[in-house]
Amino acid sequence: MINILFFARYRDVLQQDQLQLNWQEQWQTLGDIRDHLVRQGSPWDVLEDPGIMCARNQDMCRLDTAVHKNDEIAFFPTVTGG
Amino acid sequence: MIDIRVQTARFDPGQLTAAAHGGDLAIGAVVCFTGYVRDFNQQKQVHSMFLEHFPGMTEKSLEKIALEARQRWPLQSIQILHRVGQLEQGEPIVFVATASAHREDAFNACAFVMDYLKTRAPFWKKEHTTDGSYWVDGRASDQAAAARWKQNGKESP
Numbered sequence: 001m002i003n004i005l006f007f008a009r010y011r012d013v014l015q016q017d018q019l020q021l022n023w024q025e026q027w028q029t030l031g032d033i034r035d036h037l038v039r040q041g042s043p044w045d046v047l048e049d050p051g052i053m054c055a056r057n058q059d060m061c062r063l064d065t066a067v068h069k070n071d072e073i074a075f076f077p078t079v080t081g082g
Numbered sequence: 083m084i085d086i087r088v089q090t091a092r093f094d095p096g097q098l099t100a101a102a103h104g105g106d107l108a109i110g111a112v113v114c115f116t117g118y119v120r121d122f123n124q125q126k127q128v129h130s131m132f133l134e135h136f137p138g139m140t141e142k143s144l145e146k147i148a149l150e151a152r153q154r155w156p157l158q159s160i161q162i163l164h165r166v167g168q169l170e171q172g173e174p175i176v177f178v179a180t181a182s183a184h185r186e187d188a189f190n191a192c193a194f195v196m197d198y199l200k201t202r203a204p205f206w207k208k209e210h211t212t213d214g215s216y217w218v219d220g221r222a223s224d225q226a227a228a229a230r231w232k233q234n235g236k237e238s239p
Binding site: 005007008009012051055058059060074076077078079080081082 | 117133134135136138139142143164175176196199200201202203204205206207208217218219220221224
């Protein structure tokens with residue numbers, strides 16, 4: 001399994017704050033999982049946002065960061081705190 | 083000392099500023115920054131906002147930023163306080179205090195913490211305006227401000 005969290009605008013558009021997927025052996029990076037979701041069509045195309053940010057096990061990372069079975073990953077729009 | 087707080091409650095920047103020295107005689111300079119909810123953003127009248135965050139990761143990210151500041155400058159203490167939830171116009175959102183023997187280190191560390199916080203800590207602002215509510219877009223100028231702290235051409239993600 002892999003647990004995927006969504007925040008802010010993405011959560012609103014997707015109408016869910018988390019999703020669990022069965023692990024697929026071909027997944028190597030967070031970008032692979034993002035691409036898998038985008039292929040499901042609207043509203044998942046919200047994840048094509050050029051400003052997308054992501055985290056793996058609560059550490060900020062990049063789409064080319066390696067992902068492993070049972071990780072918790074998160075996709076979210078560019079942060080706007082402060 | 084590193085003090086990280088994420089809270090819904092209002093805070094008094096004056097009280098925190100006065101407490102930042104803490105009677106430590108090695109501290110010669112305390113720099114404090116307070117960010118407030120302003121009435122205007124992206125050309126719309128803002129009356130309040132909601133600040134969403136990623137519980138757990140937020141605290142971890144702020145801690146990481148504080149640790150990095152402490153590696154770069156000799157600091158006696160760093161405090162980062164960020165509010166979440168519903169905030170009204172004119173209320174303080176964020177407070178950063180850096181304390182050091184000398185002012186330059188304290189100034190630089192405070193600016194660094196704010197620049198990194200704005201681009202690396204998982205907070206999102208939803209502004210409530212006279213025309214409805216909308217999520218605030220990330221700014222290229224914030225990314226540029228954070229990029230000036232790059233060391234040896236490298237930057238942590």
